[in-house]
Amino acid sequence: KDYKYMDIQNIIEHLLFLDDEYSNHLQVADMICAAISYKFNRNNDFYFRKIEGNIRKDSKTGKIDGFGLKFFPK
Numbered sequence: 001k002d003y004k005y006m007d008i009q010n011i012i013e014h015l016l017f018l019d020d021e022y023s024n025h026l027q028v029a030d031m032i033c034a035a036i037s038y039k040f041n042r043n044n045d046f047y048f049r050k051i052e053g054n055i056r057k058d059s060k061t062g063k064i065d066g067f068g069l070k071f072f073p074k
Contacts, residue, residue, distance in 0.1 A: 036069065 020026035035047035055068035065071065 040071075 038044045039048035057064050058067050
């Protein structure tokens with residue numbers, strides 16, 4: 001509840017653009033985004049199935065939509 005009353009001056013102090021060739025973390029993020037994109041934009045879930053177990057799901061229904069993945073607009 002305290003976050004509502006904090007005076008935040010800077011959310012992002014410095015924006016940094018990097019080529020993923022020089023960052024392993026960006027390469028991993030690119031691979032995850034590509035797997036998700038292939039599933040939902042190209043109807044190819046080969047790579048998505050490899051990461052699906054690591055995506056947050058609704059504990060009752062097992063659905064990813066709205067929990068681990070948010071789609072805009074719905």
